[in-house]
Amino acid sequence: MTATETALADRIDAVLPQTQCGKCGYAGCRPYAEAISSGDADINQCPPGGANGIRLLADLLGVAAKPLNPAFGVERLRLIAVINEAECIGCTKCLPPCPTDAILGAAKHMHTVITELCTGCELCVAPCPMNCIAMVPADNADWTPEDAGRARLRYQARNRRLARLEAEKAERQLRQKQMLAKLRSAKKNA
Structure with missing residues (x-):
């Protein structure tokens, strides 16, 4: 570019x-x-x-x-995700696709959507094996430039967090490979 x-x-x-x-x-x-x-x-x-x-x-x-x-697609009123908490099994499949980390939950525990952070992207719906996520009209149907700015910042923060976690994982794997190579070398020389 x-x-x-x-x-x-x-x-x-x-x-x-x-x-x-x-x-x-x-x-x-x-x-x-x-x-x-x-x-x-x-x-x-x-x-x-x-x-x-x-x-x-x-x-x-x-x-x-x-x-x-x-x-x-078609233009429509702003929607937000809502999780039927009684049906949620805590599988965590809805967490990775959420671009703004608007879903709160942990493995084997009920999840919920932080309404103020939900962009209405619908990316969490398809991965849910329980079909317990519904898109409902937002209380505040107006998505303002300020809302978009906050969503952009959350999306960027999420991407930085994921990149940091990936770099840390790669570093751990490299250390493990180096340690295994040293062990193999020591075993071979013994």
Whole structure:
């Protein structure tokens, strides 16, 4: 990506809803912003952003607004995930896909959604083997730029945490391999 495309992607990303749902066909809002800035994606692929989001993108890019492409979904009221706690078995399959760590729970314990952190991405629904996660209309249907900003920060913090955990795991595995190599060498020399 060129510096110009990166700067444009920053401005595009700033107007996207930050639900990180992937409905646009990309792995999240930032990859979608980068695809728009490089000309690989159109401005009408974000159902959570809807008509208002398309208008904001059109204004930013100086192009005509167009209807949401139905191949990517339909615009609807903001939804949030709710877990039927009586049916939750604590399998933890809903935790990894949540882009903002909005689900609280541990293995073999009931989980719950922290409503204020839920972006409504729906990524937790499919992995649930108990079908105990429902998407319900949010009490506050308005998703503001401030909400999007908080969601972006939580998503970035989650990604940093996951990268740190992966680096720590790789470091442990390297130490284990080195220790095994030393043991094998000592055994061979004995």
